[in-house]
Amino acid sequence: MATAAGVACEAEIVRITVDGLEYRLHAGPSLLAALDQIGVLMGEVDIPHYCWHAKLSSDGSCRLCQVEIDGQTGLQTACNTPVRDGMIVHTRSEAVVRARQTVLEFLMLNHPLDCPVCDQAGECKLQDYAWRYGAPNSRSREPRRKLEKRIDLGPGVVLDRERCILCRRCVRFCREIPRTGELAVFGRGDRSVIGLFPGVQLDNAYSMNVVDLCPVGALTSRDFRCKARAWQLESVEGVCGGCARGCNIWLDVAKGEVQRYRPRRNDAVNDTWMCDAGRLSYAEIARSDRLDKAWIRNQESVLEPVSVASAISEAARMLAGLVAEKGAGVIAGIASPHATNEDLFAFKRLLDEIGTENSGLAVPHGEADELLICAEKAANATGARAIGFEDARSLLERIRGGGVDGIVILGHDILTAGYLDDETLLGKIDSVILIDTHQSSLMRVAQVVLPARHLAEKAGTLTNCDRRVQRVRPALAADSELLTEGEIVHRLALALGLNGFEAGYDLPRVSRSLAAAVPPFAGITIESLPSDGAQLVSDGGEKGAVR
Amino acid sequence: MQKAPHVTDYLTRHCADDEYGCLRGFEAQGGYRAAHTALREMTPQKILDEVRQAGLQGRGGAGFCAGLKWSFMPAPEQQPSYLVCNADESEPGSFKDRLLLERAPHQLLEGILLAARAIGAQKSFIYIRGEYAEAARVMQRAVDEAHAKGYLGDDVMGSGFSHDVVVVRGAGSYICGEETALLESLEGKRGHPRVKPPFPAQRGAFDRPSTVNNVETLCHVPHIIGRGAAWFRSTGTEKSPGTTLFGVSGHVVRPGLFELPLGTPLDEIIFEHAGGVADGRKVKGVIPGGLSMPILPAGELDVAMANEFLQEKGSALGTGGIIVMDDRTCMVRTACVISEFYRAESCGQCGPCREGTAWINDIVTRVERGTGTAEDLELLVDICDGMEGQTICAFADAAAWPVRALLKHFYADFERHVREGVCSFSGSFQL
Structure with a gap:
């Protein structure tokens, strides 16, 4: 990815002083980029900025990041002043304070101040900086500029030209990241506006990142528009489950529901971006086809709702009967690439303890690109392979041959991955136990259906296409009847009286067992995992994911 | 035929002569002689040194020393470097470059050849303001003539130096006269000034080292090379040598261009050369160097028109476009x-x-x-x-x-x- 600031450079380490504190950083890049690289920008060092962004080229036009540097006349913009050894920088001097006030006064001259109805309010840099650095009053008596308030730029993004401060982050993003260049500035001087080139829409696969980039409320998400106020949202760290990239995200929750996904910066995975499809995939959490109760097929061959405990007992009864009658070799399991490493490890142990080697993995595939979007449309296919699940095709052959009489299926990827046209083949199996988050036609052939938690409702780890293990945390409190796949198979194992399953399901313990039992996971436990993840130890011999 | 412009010295002496606009007429007045000699007998460094010693100040507004600017260019490499002639004359009150482009195109081409040789540029662009259609036409004709004669192209004048000139027309924007905005526009982009550094000599047109010089600046070069730095320094002031074209407009009897030594007093230009203010009215204020330069009130017109003196009065020479306002002006x-x-x-x-x-x-x-x-x-x-x-x-x-x-x-x-x-x-x- 071509980024101005994110390039790891071999440059010499220099010492600079900012407001009396000394920092050691790389020479060469701009002051803002260098401070960003060591993670102190907007933390310890507060240099407000609009046009500069760590992952975009430098623009230098907003003029807000001016600082005073000893030995240099006038103020310098921190976004394009290269770091030099011994530099002494002041970010709070009188001249800097005055310059910020002036810049903000200019930017506020024509801003509509419609914060009460603006989606950005509460997470708006114009609001924040005006509050923190601006003068209390505007001295302008002139009427504010009137411009279009709602322009649909594309399927995901709406533009309000009055709120725009023309930082051009959106323009640079479209040119530099997806390289589609739909946006430009049109007009000159105070008639400058952001707009689309004639005949195009802002419809690239990453278009909605401009909403995150926009420091003000000029670009808003059509999906999120008017849904919640920023201060009502609670943000939880998570990972997008849409594809094998595992983009780091924030799950913003309000009123007991996930209101949106936003990319969370991880320079080793997704920088600060995510694709639109992933961003909008939060909708599946509360979709009407979510499985929320357990079902057992009754005497009349009709599914009837039961408690999760009864469904697990029934499943255990079926499996135990088959093992007793025909041996463990007739039992099989299909893993889901959407499940967490811990879920999959618990499932693998269940199958191992039952004593069957019949298992498989089905991974749905789709379009990929060179930026983030991977062909594997699930978050943890790499993890599933590392834990020992192999492609389900040979298992399906065995089923066709009539060698399987009982099967536990996680998810319905076997259908979406295109391995089966429909559920007919699985209907030939006596006992089908389905554990899934959403309804599917597999329910037609299932004897027992167990509802599982969505990624947003549980803790665990996922292994992305680059073998990076990343953590998810529960953003939503799930119903007590809703368990993780790991806990369901754990209870199933207990009901079956299998060895090595202790009474209560304890995620950290499962994680430690995984680290101990599966070599690539050595040293990686959910409790020790940093928030930006960790790489699998070695190439455990399994094939890498298709990117 | 157009009314002959008022001329005084070397840059504009022959501008009234239609023949001077074509190669033969230009050569008949001694044109291209400096290039013939310099390209064959002077090293690039020698040319640069001569211009630097002459103390030629840029005539585009900022007044930066031309020879010094040239010296910022890195040593020539395999990849090209460029000379860009800024002919985007758009400062209100300035109309000097138009005359030089329309009436003396070969003088500019000769200056470009010498400057390009000095800085090692393989190609030059003349970026002409969009509204200057006639100037662009005349320049293109001159470039074609020079090519046909072997004064441009491969092995210019048998010197071994090769050079091409491309005439580019702007689309009509004041900011494109700012050198980095000009470079953006030249590259086909929106005319937005660039953040510096990098400066054009490091990364200019098409990411290559480039020098941007104003039309008039380059027009002085053949005269400096032909007659030497000492001759050039014999006119003008010590810090601001040579002549320049003062364009006088506004409430004067005889508006027009006047080529005069730098340092000529402003009141002399207004009252003698431009004929003073009509109908017995008085001067109220004068903008001395194009619209951007701070205005001088009537009491401060005894200033010598050179940066070192104008700056004392809180103004500057700019492009030498003098706008005179009489006492009726609000x-x-x-x-x-x-x-x-x-x-x-x-x-x-x-x-x-x-x-x-x-x-x-x-x-x-x-x-x-x-x-x-x-x-x-x-x-x-x-x-x-x-x-x-x-x-x-x-x-x-x-x-x-x-x-x-x-x-x-x-x-x-x-x-x-x-x-x-x-x-x-x-x-x-x-x-």
């Missing part, structure tokens, strides 16, 4: 016109300039219409403070200086508008 109205120009031409990139130019224009317009207040006048100065030196290029400075100077020297005009609630200048027309 200086608030003048501020309106000036600020409207800068509002229209700000590229809109930097917040302080984009918003500041509009704000100034709004306030000044209100003052002119009679609804201004005393606080407005203080605010104007504050806005100028917030713009000057706060942006990527010098446009914001250029927009703020004239307003600040008008307020400084003609505060009474502004005060009167505020007090009387109306513009009482009879000559002032409805906004």
